Amino acid sequence: MADPKRLKIRVDPDKCQGHNRCKAVAPELFVLDDYGNAREAGDGTVPAGMEDKAYLAKSNCPEFAVEIIED
Amino acid sequence: MQQRARTPVQDWTTDWDHLDPQWIEDPYPIWADLRQKCPIAHTERFNGVYLPTRYADVRAVAYDTDHFSSRRTAIRETHHESGGGAPPITSDPPKHRLARMVLLPPFTPKAIAALEPKARRICNQLIDAFIDKGSFDGAVDYAQHIPVRVIAHLLGVPEDDGDLFRDWINAVLNEGITDYERMMRGLVEMTDYFRPLMEQRRKHPGDDLISYLVKQTYPDGSPFKDNHVLGSVRLMLIAGIDTTWSGIGSCVWHLATHADDRRRLVADPSLMPTAIEEFLRAYAPVTMAREVKQETEINGCRFKQGEMVLLSFPAANRDPEMFPDADKVIIDRKENRHAAFGLGIHRCIGSNLARMELTVAVEELLKRMPEFGIGGEVTWSEGTVRGPRKLPLKIG
Ligand code: HEM
Ligand code: SF4
Numbered sequence: 001m002a003d004p005k006r007l008k009i010r011v012d013p014d015k016c017q018g019h020n021r022c023k024a025v026a027p028e029l030f031v032l033d034d035y036g037n038a039r040e041a042g043d044g045t046v047p048a049g050m051e052d053k054a055y056l057a058k059s060n061c062p063e064f065a066v067e068i069i070e071d
Numbered sequence: 072m073q074q075r076a077r078t079p080v081q082d083w084t085t086d087w088d089h090l091d092p093q094w095i096e097d098p099y100p101i102w103a104d105l106r107q108k109c110p111i112a113h114t115e116r117f118n119g120v121y122l123p124t125r126y127a128d129v130r131a132v133a134y135d136t137d138h139f140s141s142r143r144t145a146i147r148e149t150h151h152e153s154g155g156g157a158p159p160i161t162s163d164p165p166k167h168r169l170a171r172m173v174l175l176p177p178f179t180p181k182a183i184a185a186l187e188p189k190a191r192r193i194c195n196q197l198i199d200a201f202i203d204k205g206s207f208d209g210a211v212d213y214a215q216h217i218p219v220r221v222i223a224h225l226l227g228v229p230e231d232d233g234d235l236f237r238d239w240i241n242a243v244l245n246e247g248i249t250d251y252e253r254m255m256r257g258l259v260e261m262t263d264y265f266r267p268l269m270e271q272r273r274k275h276p277g278d279d280l281i282s283y284l285v286k287q288t289y290p291d292g293s294p295f296k297d298n299h300v301l302g303s304v305r306l307m308l309i310a311g312i313d314t315t316w317s318g319i320g321s322c323v324w325h326l327a328t329h330a331d332d333r334r335r336l337v338a339d340p341s342l343m344p345t346a347i348e349e350f351l352r353a354y355a356p357v358t359m360a361r362e363v364k365q366e367t368e369i370n371g372c373r374f375k376q377g378e379m380v381l382l383s384f385p386a387a388n389r390d391p392e393m394f395p396d397a398d399k400v401i402i403d404r405k406e407n408r409h410a411a412f413g414l415g416i417h418r419c420i421g422s423n424l425a426r427m428e429l430t431v432a433v434e435e436l437l438k439r440m441p442e443f444g445i446g447g448e449v450t451w452s453e454g455t456v457r458g459p460r461k462l463p464l465k466i467g
Contacts, residue, residue, distance in 0.1 A: 017415065017418035018175070019418055020180055020423055023180065024180075034175075035179070036175055036176075056405065059405070059406040060408060061408065062408040062414055063414065064408075
C-alpha cells in the first residue's frame with residue numbers, strides 16, 4: 001500500500017460526525033475542533049512514510065468523510 | 072425484568088420479535104438468515120415494525136431524517152406520547168443541531184482523557200474487592216459499577232451515589248414500562264437530587280458537567296432553564312449507563328470464552344485499540360428505533376407511515392458485505408467502519424467516553440488477572456441494549 005506518490009487528505013465537514021476514528025489511528029494527520037469534529041492537519045499533505053496511516057484513517061471512518069487525493 | 076409469555080415466532084421474516092428467547096440467547100444467526108432471505112423483515116407485533124439487517128439499509132434509514140423520525144426511539148407494545156422527549160436523541164432537524172452542539176464540548180477526546188486516571192482507579196478498586204476470592208461476576212461485580220462511578224465523577228457527585236442512578240434508570244427504563252407510579256417516583260427522586268446541586272454549582276462552579284450546563288445560555292442570552300439542565304443530566308444517565316455496562320460486559324465475556332485472543336492481548340497490548348473496536352463491532356450493545364414519518368421506499372421495500380423501524384446497528388455490524396468474515400472476531404481487523412455508535416447526525420455523544428471506559432476496564436482487568444474463564448451460567452439482557460447480565464467467572 002505504501003505509495004511513492006504524494007498524498008493529500010481532506011475531511012468533508014458535511015459528512016464528519018466526530019466519530020474520532022481518524023484521529024485515533026493517525027493523530028498526526030488530523031486536528032479536532034472544540035466539538036470533537038475532525039479536520040485535516042495543515043493543508044492535508046501526508047508526510048512521506050505516513051501513507052499507510054492515511055489509508056487506515058480513511059478505511060475506519062464510518063461516515064466516509066475522509067478523502068485521499070493522489071497528486 | 073418482567074417475563075411475559077410470548078407467542079413463539081413462526082416466521083422471522085414476517086413475525087419477528089426481539090423479545091423472543093431465541094433472539095435474546097443468540098440473535099446473530101437470525102440476522103444472517105434474514106439478510107439472505109429478506110433483508111428488510113417486518114412484524115405485525117408492536118403495531119408494525121420493519122427490521123433492516125444489511126449495513127447499507129441501516130445506514131440509509133439513519134441518514135434519511137426526512138422520512139424517519141427520532142420522535143420515538145423505542146419499540147413498545149403500546150404507543151405513549153412522550154412529553155417533550157430527551158433532546159437531542161429524540162430530536163429531528165432542524166432542532167437537533169442546537170441541542171446536540173451544547174453537549175459536545177465536554178465529551179471531546181481531550182476532555183475525556185482527563186477522566187482516564189480516575190477510571191483506572193475505579194477499576195482497580197473494584198478488582199481489589201474480588202481478586203483474592205478466586206471468582207467473581209464480570210457483569211455484576213465489575214462492568215456494572217464502572218459507568219455509574221465515572222458519570223458520578225463527571226457530574227461532581229460522590230461515587231457511591233452511582234447506585235442511586237442505577238435505581239432511577241431502572242425505574243424509568245424498565246419498571247416504568249408497566250408501572251407508571253414507579254417511573255414517576257424515579258423521576259421525582261432524580262429531580263430532588265439534582266435541583267439543589269444545580270443551585271450550588273451556580274454559586275460555586277467547578278469543572279464538572281453540572282457547572283458546565285448551568286452556565287450555558289440560549290441564543291437570546293438567557294440562562295438554561297432548570298428543566299433543560301435536568302433533562303440533559305437525565306439523558307446522560309439513560310444513555311450512558313446500561314450501554315457502557317453492556318459493552319464492558321461483552322468484552323469481558325469474549326475474553327473469558329476466547330483464551331487465544333486474551334493471551335494475544337496480554338502478550339501484545341498494542342493490539343488494544345483494534346481489539347476494542349472489533350468488540351464494539353461484533354457485540355454492538357445498542358439498537359435504536361425510528362418512526363416512519365412519511366411513506367418511502369428503500370431497497371425495494373415500502374415503509375408505511377406511522378409504523379416503526381428497528382434500527383439495528385448490531386445487525387449492520389455483522390453484514391458480510393461490509394465486513395469480510397463478519398461473524399468472526401478478528402482483534403487486529405484493519406478496516407472497521409462499524410456503526411456501534413450510530414451513523415449520521417445522532418452519532419453517540421458519549422462515544423469517546425465509552426471507548427475510554429471499555430479500554431481501561433479491559434486493560435486493568437488483564438493486567439491484574441491474565442487468566443480467567445467462565446464459571447457458571449451466563450445470562451443476557453433482553454430488549455434493545457444487549458450485554459451479559461450474569462457473568463460468573465473463575466480466576467486463574
Ligand atoms: C458502549 C457504550 C455506548 C454505546 C454502544 C452507545 C450507542 C449509541 C448510539 C447507537 C447512539 C445513536 C442513537 C440514534 O441513532 O438514535 C447513541 C446516541 C447518544 N449517546 Fe450513546 N452509546 C454509548 C455510551 C454513551 C455514553 C457513555 C453517553 C454519555 C454519557 C452517551 C450519550 C449519548 C447521547 C447524548 C446520544 C444522543 C446523540 C444525538 O442524538 O445527537 N452514550 N449512543
Ligand atoms: S472518523 Fe470520520 S467522522 Fe470521525 S472524526 Fe474522523 S472524519 Fe469525522
